[in-house]
Amino acid sequence: MTAFYHFNFNVLDLERSVAFYKEALGLHIVREKESKDGSFRLVFLGEDYTGFQLELTWLRDRKEPYDLGEGEFHLAFRTDEYDALHARHAAMGCICFENPDMGIYFIEDPDGYWIEIVPVRD
Numbered sequence: 001m002t003a004f005y006h007f008n009f010n011v012l013d014l015e016r017s018v019a020f021y022k023e024a025l026g027l028h029i030v031r032e033k034e035s036k037d038g039s040f041r042l043v044f045l046g047e048d049y050t051g052f053q054l055e056l057t058w059l060r061d062r063k064e065p066y067d068l069g070e071g072e073f074h075l076a077f078r079t080d081e082y083d084a085l086h087a088r089h090a091a092m093g094c095i096c097f098e099n100p101d102m103g104i105y106f107i108e109d110p111d112g113y114w115i116e117i118v119p120v121r122d
Contacts, residue, residue, distance in 0.1 A: 012058075
């Protein structure tokens with residue numbers, strides 16, 4: 001058996017990123033790990049439905065923003081509260097792209113990662 005476990009985003013400001021994901025998507029800390037020498041910290045975020053986790057990695061010596069390539073990769077969340085979530089994200093100012101024809105939109109986290117928001121469809 002092979003199953004999805006987690007996906008990683010490297011971040012510059014761990015506390016800011018954790019706060020963003022809590023506010024924007026309702027994620028919570030599942031577990032944390034810190035190196036003995038303080039050179040890195042891992043925070044795993046989850047929700048209460050799938051068991052899938054988002055790993056946020058902070059590296060002490062990293063100062064410059066991460067190269068996200070051409071921005072063509074993203075993480076996607078499906079929601080049955082699409083309109084309420086859209087209103088929350090609009091108020092937060094984190095919506096970076098909308099495609100009304102497809103009925104989806106994207107938000108951008110503090111490090112520039114895009115997250116797709118997809119409504120549950122019948």
